[in-house]
Every structure is written in structure tokens, then in C-alpha cells.
Amino acid sequence: MTRGAFVAVCVFSSLVACGARPSIYDASIGQVRAYGLSESVVVVDDNAHRAVVLSALTDQGLGRSALPLGKGVLKAEASADGQRLFVLSRGDTTRKRESDEKPSLTVIENGAARIFPLESPHSGLSIDPLGRWVAIFAAPVVTSAPVQASFVENPNEIVLVDLTAPGETAVTPRTLRSFGGLPQRVSFTPQLLLPGGPRRLMVVETDQDVALLDLDNVRATPRRPEITVRLAGGTSAIPNRPGGFVVDDGDPTRNDDARLGIRLENSPNVVSLTLVASALGATTEDPSQVPNDFRADVNLADVGGIPGDIVFVRTNAGLRLAAVVPSMKRAVLVDLDTSVTTTVDLPEAYAKFALITNVVGGSGGDTALLYGSGGARGVAFWSLGRAAGQPYRSVEVISLATPVASVLDVPPPRPELKILQGTTANSFYGLNLVTRTASPLTTLAAASLVVSRDGERLWAFERGRTSLAQVSLSDLHPLPVPLDRPIDAVFDVARIGGGRSLIALDARGAVGATVLDAGAPDTAASRSYYGLLLEDL
């Protein structure tokens, strides 16, 4: 070998190809979305197609693990009981290979992920509070919502996922008969005693009607149609838009008195539906289907103004549909059999109801808490045990300096407490329903409030700043716990091994967290974590 050839070999061997790293390292972090479950915090790491699960360990430790998610997260929502997180994903927009992802629903529970493939992407999600069903649909188009999930979408197609069914039978798509309406909300009723037996219903509120679907026969053959209740006025082209519904099973011994009450957003009427046995010989428009074993009897009642909220209540005169009308500063009780109304004047323009009978009891009827941000200062207790006879004596007012924007429930063992958050002022209140007292707590800035699931404490923090305080709900004693980093969210979660921990999330960069003992928060014993989304790549 000549010297020249030898040198050439050396140079050639230096020119070699380079290996590339996994693409996850080049994925930006994007907007951080975190969801609190009862025993963990789930950070949706959309660009990395994964969910990072943070679990509280002893001695302020933080367990970290990652679960796969479908590509392109459209919506994520935790169940009310904090047991599950549901994530809707778009999948690969154009599937080039068999291995490319389809749209999917991922259910995260107990640190594991269960994936349900879907035929098409959807952006709307409704979770059964009893934990069996999930309804997937096209989310209504609003300014703040994501854009339509696919090029063509059928808003009236509802995909039902039965979480208790095996994989191949879990997903049931249903297309609702439509009169031009677009579904706005999908909800699930508790079990109702109907003429055909105990049933659960799915209630779909469109922008002009309401549809009822028998969930217990959703896969029955022959198929049973949904019941559509059209709310459009017969003489007006302007549809009545449902604004929410309430449900009541009625007398537990009767199967023909289950009712739904529907509030209309643009009409002074409230609608009540009584679910009774279907008529003998009833047929369906589609001969391949069989009729339901119940039907809805419709009643209308004028409450004098557009109601802010409705609720079924038990008064000394029987079951009534109560509506609160803020524009008239009044509440109205509707007799469901006769549609006769009873008016109760209110001192403020309350707009919301919350039934508190299960906490404070009621003498001959329910007790409701009235509140609302529409110019109403404070709250009021409405004793419905005497509302029908002496309506003017049934309301007791607790005056506060500010209107109440929201009411936070406190779980047992302190259900008698409600946390009232004002609209503008730097204060909130601890309302004791039993003693009917409202204790103010003031803050230096607008505070975000989180009530722990064990009902023992409240956390107040200033979003994007370091201010954090624990408020003991036993005596409303505030304990300042300022951190050294900005706080974007706090989660009070059960700790593995017993006790509870507070995980304060810092969404900057690759996401950090500070963990404290929730029961005895001490920053000197806290642990700070950094770069959580750089781990386990």
C-alpha cells in the first residue's frame, strides 16, 4: 500500500453516516394540560403522544410514569369521582400504513391506559357520573372550542362507549333522528323506574329539541328509536333552545311518574316531561324498529321570565318544579299536574339553585340555596316546607359584599360547608349551611380555590405566582405556604402508603412540581422536581 492510498483510506473511513435520535426529543412541549385524579395527576403531553402520571409517594416523593396516548388530543376530561381520565385523539390525519393510528378514546385508570379505536374523530365528550357510559359526539361550535375534528362530521351521531363491556361490543354508534338541531349537551340520568322496568336514559339537548335514548336497550335487536321532544313553538320559526334539564324519579313505588324538567334559554316557559307507558299498539316510523315501552307526556308552564335555573323540589304541597327568574327577582313553583304556578318574591336576583336538603334537612320539604352572579349579593336559604302556604316567610338571606360567582361543594365529612367565590373582589367565603353563617376570607389577589377530596382543607393560590395557602376547613384557619416558583395548578391527591400530598405544578419549560405533605404543609420538608416532561423519553 502506498502512503497516498493509506491516507485516502483514513479519510474515507471518517466519512460515515450519522444515526438520528427518536423524534420525541424534537417534539415541542406545547400547552400543558394537567388533570387531577383521586390518586394522581395526569399531564397530557400531546406532542409526545403520551400522558405522564404523577403519583404522590411517602416523604414528598413523586412517582413518574408514562402511558401512551393517541396522536392529536382533541379533548380530555376527568370523571367527577377522580377515578378516570378520558382522552379523545384524532390519530394520524392521513393513514399511510396499517400501523398508523386511528382516532381513539383512551381511558386512564389505576395507572393503566385502555384504548378504544374509533371510526372518526370527535371533539365532544360526556361522562356518565355513575361510571358506565361515555358519550362521544361533535362538540358544538363555539368560539373557545376546538375546530371541527374532521372534514365532514355528523353532529347527530353519538358514539356510546360502555366501559363495562368487552372491547368488541363496547362501542355503539347511534345517529339521532334530526329536525335540523345540533347537539349541545349529552347527559345521563340516574336509574329511573319506568313502565318497562328500571332504566337509565341518555338525554341529548340540541339547539332546538331534546332526545331521550334508552341505554339499557341501546344494543337491542330490533332497534328501539330515541324519543325526540321538539321544543319549537308551533307558530314561530325561532326554536326554543334547551338550557339544561333536571330529573326526578318520583314516588319509588310508582313506575309512571318519573319526570324531566327542561329549562329554555330563550323562553319564559319551562317544560316537564312525564315518562309514562307507551300506548297500546304503538308503532314506529321505521318498520325495522320496535317502539319503546315508555313515552313522554309534555307540559309547559310560564314562569314569567327566562329562568336562570330549575330544580325539582319537594314542598309541603308536593313535588314541584322550581324555577328561579333573576330578571323578575322571583322564584316560581310549578305544579306538575295542573301547571299552576306559585310565585315567591326574592330580595336579590338570584340565578342558581343548589339543593341542600341532604345536609341541613328540611321541615316538610326541601331546602335550597339560592345564589347567582347576576347582581345578586349574597345567598339565600329557601325553605320549601312552607313555600306553598307562606312563601313570603320561606326565604332567609345572608348578605355578602359581593355577588357569588360559583359555589364549591365540600365532600364528606364536611358537606355542611360550601365555599362561595365572589365575582371580582379578593375574597371568598366559607358558608356553613347548618349554622347559616358565612365567614369571609380575604386575599391579596384573585385566588384560585381547590377543595381537597377528603373535605379537610382548601387550597388557595394565585395563578402564575408563588402565593399559596392552606385553609383548614375545620376552623377556617389559613396557613401561608408560599413557594419559590410560579404555581399553575395545585392537586390534593391521596398518597401511596397513606396520607395526602399536595402537588403544585409549574408549567414553565418542561414542567416542574413541588410536593408538600397536604396534612402538614412545611416548605422546609418539601421536594421540588424539574423537567418532568424530559423524563422517560
Add this chain to the structure above:
Amino acid sequence: MSAFLSSFVAPIVLASSSLADATSEPARPATEPQIVEQRESDVIDSERMPALTLAPRFDSLRVGAGVRLNRVDSAGFDAFADNDWLAQLSLDATYAFYTPGRLAVASGIAWDFGERSSNARGQSTRLAVHRLSIPIEARWYFAPWLHVSGKVAPGAVAYKVRVDDASSTQPLTRAPWGLAVDISVGAGVRLLGGGKDYDPRRGRIWLTTELGYGATSSADPSPAPNRDASDVLGSDEPTQLRRLSVGGAFLRTGLALSF
């Protein structure tokens, strides 16, 4: 290994005896003046002397500088580089302490230094790697201008890790150590400073190249904010990155000065 050494030793013995034969005749002293008719065949002509009968000249000291291109297979390396290559500046100095015949066995010290920086999910990352080793090298000289070599270099490797994550006011840093060993084969060709093999000691420049495999023990690179203890709220926990090593095949090319 013994067969390998035997293959070296046999030619060394032969070369040594040839050297003795070649040097004994010119060194023979003349005890008395003699007039001898010179014949053409008696004239020693170094230009015509067969090179293989001569022992090569070994330069005892050698210092080298070059570039080491290291392929890194460790997944932990991905956080710091967008490909699997680590280029390092490579410096070494050796002394040939055993030079029988065409063989030279040398040892000394070597230092390799390389750095990679990248973005991991938008966060700036940097890794500096220092490798300090003791090379033990055997060179076999085919010719005065060409040798091949085999080398073993045990040592230690230091990783200096830095991640600039916005969730921390301070950079996340850590500098773990690990063990390292290189095994390589190579060759060297003399570029400058030739001359005859019997020339007095002088500087010679070589082009060297090696191909080998470097093994390193993996280290936990998990960095944490390097804050003053009085500034820390409770305690700072490290970011758990994947374990890191820089082991893998490598190619080293450089220049060496021997004298």
C-alpha cells in the same frame, strides 16, 4: 495472545542476530597496520545494504493530537445530541519503554474531550465528555515509515451534563464519572522527518489512525439545580434522564510527533 506474541518474537530474534552480524565487522579494531588490496566486493555500501537486515529506529517519545469520532449507542445520549456521534479532541503522550527489534511497546497518558449540545423538547442541553486513559500500545514496524499497532487503554470518563429548563431558575447540572476502556488497532505512516534509520534522534511526524471499540460504564446523568443550599426550598430532586454512556465504535485520526 501467546500465538500473537510468538509471531512478533520470532522475527525480533532474527532481526537482532542480523544486527549483530552487520555491526561486528565495521567495529573490528585493527591491531596492526596492514596494506590490503581493496576489492570492489569488500567496500561497504550502505546504499546497497538490504533494509530488512537493519533494525528500525524507534522514537522513544511520541506526542499525538487528533480527532476521535465516537459512535454512541446509548439512549441516554439522545437528550444531548440529535445524532449518535461524538467528536472529540484526542491528545496523548507515550514512551516506548520496550523496543525489541521491530516491536515497540509504549505507554503513557491520553485525554479525549468532546462536547455535544442540542435541544431536548425545546430545552437547551449540553454534554461534555472527558476521557482520561492510560494507553498501552504495541507497534510493529513493517518499514521505518509504516507501523501497525494494537492498543488497550483503561481509564475513566467524566460526563458533565447541563440542561437549561425553564422550570428551574438555575441550570440543571451534574457531573458523574464512569469507567472506560478502549481496545483498538491502528496504523501509522511517517509523513515528515524521514532520513536513514541510523540518523541521530530527530523529530518525525506521523499520520496515525485507529479503529476500535470504547466501552464505558453507564452513569446516571440526572441533573438538578445547582443552587446554594440556603436558597433551596426543602430539597431539589434530580430530573431522571436515561442512563448515559458513550461506549461504541470509534475512529481516531491524528498527527503524532516522535523524537
